[in-house]
Amino acid sequence: MAFLDGLLPAYYESIIITVGIYIILALGLNLITGVTGQLSLGHAAYMCIGAYTSAIVSMKLGLPFIVALLCAGIVAAIFGIFIGFPVLRLTGDYLAICTLGFGEILKSILFNMPYVGGAMGMAGIPPKTTLLNTIIIALIVIIVMVRMERSRFGRSLVAIREDEIAAECMGINAFRYKLQMFAIGTFTAGLGGALWAHKIMVLQPRDFGFMKSIEILNMVVLGGLGSIPGTILGATLLTAIPEILRFSSEYRMVIYGALLVIMMIFRPHGLMGNTDFNKLAKRTFRVFNTNNNKDKKSGMEG
Amino acid sequence: MLNIENIDVNYGAIRALVQVSLEVNEGEIVALIGANGAGKSTTLRSISGLVKPQSGKIIFEGKEIHNFPPHKVVEIGISQVPEGRRVFPLMTVLENLELGAFSRKDRAGIKEDINNIFLRFPRLEERKQQPAGTLSGGEQQMLAIGRALMSRPKLLLMDEPSMGLAPMLVQEIFNIVKEINQTGTTILLVEQNARMALSIANRAYVLETGSLAMSGSAKELAENEEVQKAYLGH
Numbered sequence: 001m002a003f004l005d006g007l008l009p010a011y012y013e014s015i016i017i018t019v020g021i022y023i024i025l026a027l028g029l030n031l032i033t034g035v036t037g038q039l040s041l042g043h044a045a046y047m048c049i050g051a052y053t054s055a056i057v058s059m060k061l062g063l064p065f066i067v068a069l070l071c072a073g074i075v076a077a078i079f080g081i082f083i084g085f086p087v088l089r090l091t092g093d094y095l096a097i098c099t100l101g102f103g104e105i106l107k108s109i110l111f112n113m114p115y116v117g118g119a120m121g122m123a124g125i126p127p128k129t130t131l132l133n134t135i136i137i138a139l140i141v142i143i144v145m146v147r148m149e150r151s152r153f154g155r156s157l158v159a160i161r162e163d164e165i166a167a168e169c170m171g172i173n174a175f176r177y178k179l180q181m182f183a184i185g186t187f188t189a190g191l192g193g194a195l196w197a198h199k200i201m202v203l204q205p206r207d208f209g210f211m212k213s214i215e216i217l218n219m220v221v222l223g224g225l226g227s228i229p230g231t232i233l234g235a236t237l238l239t240a241i242p243e244i245l246r247f248s249s250e251y252r253m254v255i256y257g258a259l260l261v262i263m264m265i266f267r268p269h270g271l272m273g274n275t276d277f278n279k280l281a282k283r284t285f286r287v288f289n290t291n292n293n294k295d296k297k298s299g300m301e302g
Numbered sequence: 303m304l305n306i307e308n309i310d311v312n313y314g315a316i317r318a319l320v321q322v323s324l325e326v327n328e329g330e331i332v333a334l335i336g337a338n339g340a341g342k343s344t345t346l347r348s349i350s351g352l353v354k355p356q357s358g359k360i361i362f363e364g365k366e367i368h369n370f371p372p373h374k375v376v377e378i379g380i381s382q383v384p385e386g387r388r389v390f391p392l393m394t395v396l397e398n399l400e401l402g403a404f405s406r407k408d409r410a411g412i413k414e415d416i417n418n419i420f421l422r423f424p425r426l427e428e429r430k431q432q433p434a435g436t437l438s439g440g441e442q443q444m445l446a447i448g449r450a451l452m453s454r455p456k457l458l459l460m461d462e463p464s465m466g467l468a469p470m471l472v473q474e475i476f477n478i479v480k481e482i483n484q485t486g487t488t489i490l491l492v493e494q495n496a497r498m499a500l501s502i503a504n505r506a507y508v509l510e511t512g513s514l515a516m517s518g519s520a521k522e523l524a525e526n527e528e529v530q531k532a533y534l535g536h
Contacts, residue, residue, distance in 0.1 A: 152404075159390055159401050166388035169350060171376035171405035171453060 028188030037161030048208035050193025076190025121204035224270025309358030391435025402452030
């Protein structure tokens, strides 16, 4: 299992793991906000639930990492359903405010829970997140998301985003589908949180505030709402850019912010808005084909 | 086939429908006419489950359906061409039609029905890979009708199919409505264009500020003096 360990310098390995975790988190939010169009400003809250759950399971109960991962996803999804049940009846701004509120409430509860260390947080979580298991989980999440996008379920979600009333008139049970979708999205957030906890090894409630939710949302928006390859690209860039900009020390976040603004002016639909893996493959294939044809032509001329 | 018995619908303090009753028999085209805000669309929305009547009954083929959610109403054979068309703008024409068949599982039948719709609306076939949002108003209306037919409804509810269309297209749409009816689909048609609606309907109801003002055969109503004055502009 450990053959990837030590293959890369620790610094790069750490960045790649972080990218992987953010890809997982961003794909969950992409399902909720990008594909189904339900603006959630509380994605970090489900990440937080996953992180704390997994920490409790592996530290306090001493169970293996895989169990901690699954528990993290399941508990996050249960909270997702619990919150989604009243909240998903709302739309647009109202939904956004409710999800935001839940994130803040969760933070205050954790601050005042001695069992998980309150404001001091939990320390001493075993470092179980490796390059290999992050990559495997990220791949599984990507594959599941791509398959789901092409399924009947995925198409219903897009229909709900485009016009919820029309979708209901087609016979789609919009509320049930939204709830299922929310459970899957929050499950993914829980997984991401668990990986995060076992990488950072210290959890503090303030790490999972509003800004974390916005950071994940940024990745989805930058990549292109609803586009899986876009979300992956967004998560990668927004994790890598602050690292690349490290040389500029205190101006780092200024440049980062400016890049985001410029980006939104020139590509308002995100880097890969409306692009799925199908289109991406087709486009690559077309480029490849035309190149081939050119070769043939030039060959004939020669 | 469809019986509405004394339904009341309130939006908060506003009474949208007061004791409305109407009946649609199998094979008919029934028109529901009236001015803006008379409650025509609300009547359709309460049949399709988008609003719940506070009292009264809606019975379809012997079943009480006024508590059904919209997706269940589709399953029992009622489908709707919603007001303002409401096609899925970013999806292609073909995807829109496929979603119309959401409640069905028979792939062969769905394919056959898509072909039939393309036969009826050749323009849609030419544009089947185009996003629905890029179609013209008339084409979108055709798509909305085609999409509603994809669930093989026994009863088709149409909400203002002529809205915002050029006069020539209005005639075309009404011809299509008539054709659909001749192939065996019962139609309940809500229209502001009373003249057109009465010209193709068998029977009609006139709604005024939330309650029924008149009803009768389309011919009778078209000749009625009050109707002529209020809705036909004589």
